[in-house]
Amino acid sequence: MFYFSKMQATGNDFIIINYLENKLEYSFKLLTNFLCDRHFGVGADGVIIIEESKVSDFKMRIFNQDGTEAEMCGNGIRCFAKYVYEKKLIKEEEFYIETLAGIKKVKLEIEGDTVISVSVEIGRPCFELDKIPVIYLDDEKNGKIAIDEFEVYPVSMGNPHSVCFVEDVENFDVQKYGKMIEDYKYFPNKTNVEFVQIIDKEKIKMRVWERGVGETLACGTGACASAVISNKYKSTESRVIVDLLGGKLEINCLENVILKGPAEFVFEGRIEI
Numbered sequence: 630m631f632y633f634s635k636m637q638a639t640g641n642d643f644i645i646i647n648y649l650e651n652k653l654e655y656s657f658k659l660l661t662n663f664l665c666d667r668h669f670g671v672g673a674d675g676v677i678i679i680e681e682s683k684v685s686d687f688k689m690r691i692f693n694q695d696g697t698e699a700e701m702c703g704n705g706i707r708c709f710a711k712y713v714y715e716k717k718l719i720k721e722e723e724f725y726i727e728t729l730a731g732i733k734k735v736k737l738e739i740e741g742d743t744v745i746s747v748s749v750e751i752g753r754p755c756f757e758l759d760k761i762p763v764i765y766l767d768d769e770k771n772g773k774i775a776i777d778e779f780e781v782y783p784v785s786m787g788n789p790h791s792v793c794f795v796e797d798v799e800n801f802d803v804q805k806y807g808k809m810i811e812d813y814k815y816f817p818n819k820t821n822v823e824f825v826q827i828i829d830k831e832k833i834k835m836r837v838w839e840r841g842v843g844e845t846l847a848c849g850t851g852a853c854a855s856a857v858i859s860n861k862y863k864s865t866e867s868r869v870i871v872d873l874l875g876g877k878l879e880i881n882c883l884e885n886v887i888l889k890g891p892a893e894f895v896f897e898g899r900i901e902i
Contacts, residue, residue, distance in 0.1 A: 630902075633664075634712060635671060635895040638704035640846025640875020642895065643691075645712050648680045655902060658696035660886045661902070665694040674845050677705050678693050679713065681722065687713060688746075689811065693759035693841030695866040703728035703789035703849015705784040707747040707892040714744055730787025741834030744892070747778045754857045754890050755785040763790065764815045771862070776813055779806070786886065789820040789840070790854035794863065799827040807838025821848060823855045834872045849888050856880035 632877060634645040644664050646653070653660065661676040663669070675693050680686035689709050691702045706726060713719050714737055717841060723736045731752065737744040755761065763783045767775045768896040774781045774791075783793045791810055797799050801824055810822045822838040837848040837857045854869040859865040860882050867883040 630825055630899055632897065632899045633671065634897045635673065636708040637875075637895055638707045638847065638849070638892040639873055639878060639890055641702075641706050641815075641848060642673045643708050644671055644676045645678065645708060646677075646678050647712075647716070648678050649718070650793060653843055657690070657692055657698070660686055660902070661692040661694070661696045664900070671898070674839070674840060674842050675699070675702065675705065679709065679718075680729040685725040685732050685884060686719060687724075688699055688727040689829060691884060695841040697841045698729070699841070700729045700863055701751075701850055703731070703749060703751060703786075703851075703853060703888045704890075704892075706735065706851070707849065707888075707890060710737060710749075710891040711744040711894075714739075716743065721739060722802050727788070739899060743854035744785065746891050748887055748889040749849070751786055751888050754854070755874075755880075756783075756815060757785075758783075759786045761785040761820075762817055764817060772812075777806070778812055779810070779816045780860060781810060783814070783816075783820065784854050786850040786853045786857075788850055789816060789818055790851055791816070791820045792855050792858040795824050795826055797822050798836050801836065803836050803838055803844050807844060811840055816865075821851050821854075822849070823851045825855045825859060827859060827863055827865065828872070831868070831871060832870045833859050833865065836874060847873040847878070849878065850889070852878045853880055853882065853886045853888055856882045857886060 678690040680688040
């Protein structure tokens with residue numbers, strides 16, 4: 630039996646396990662499969678493990694619903710930051726978290742003892758094909774791949790993303806095209822897929838198909854990827870509001886990309902495996 634917290638950030642929900650206290654002897658892949666099941670488990674988009682770090686204040690490991698380990702998660706790291714501060718594991722309002730995508734700096738906005746918003750320095754976008762990774766681009770000058778009827782723009786925000794622009798994202802068939810692009814032959818590690826509608830220079834709407842999960846209400850690194858690609862190829866401003874199914878995120882993509890948004894506790898419990 631162990632204790633867990635359920636948290637969400639713009640509707641992207643996670644089970645948080647404090648591995649500093651709970652030394653589990655289970656396979657994280659199998660544990661994630663069980664815990665994320667919305668019928669027989671707790672139910673979530675992923676599982677976040679809080680571990681000690683030798684190079685930072687904490688280490689975050691994030692597992693997708695299917696049990697695969699992800700490099701980074703923008704919504705997950707905001708939940709992580711709120712958890713460690715409000716559980717009094719750290720006193721500082723600025724600190725560092727080790728991830729598979731590198732060390733990320735977080736800054737908390739606090740009212741009383743409550744974290745109301747978290748800013749995360751995601752880092753610079755990467756367009757190098759072998760680092761995204763992408764095997765092939767149809768149009769290297771314009772950075773895109775033609776998949777079915779779509780122009781797909783790949784980019785890494787520490788994890789792989791592919792951005793597609795659509796005219797009406799609300800009525801778009803994300804289920805059909807998200808899975809097709811996620812598994813496309815040019816993405817050796819698969820890819821997260823963002824479908825983006827430009828509203829104006831300072832606002833975009835986005836729906837996301839997350840690698841190893843399916844459609845979710847939000848994706849933090851996906852919002853960053855969408856803002857970066859919209860700025861680079863569609864001339865939106867460097868600071869944009871990204872409107873997702875689960876809420877809004879603020880992205881500043883001038884050089885070092887910064888993600889800002891809320892995170893919330895949903896409930897806490899204990900479970901027997």
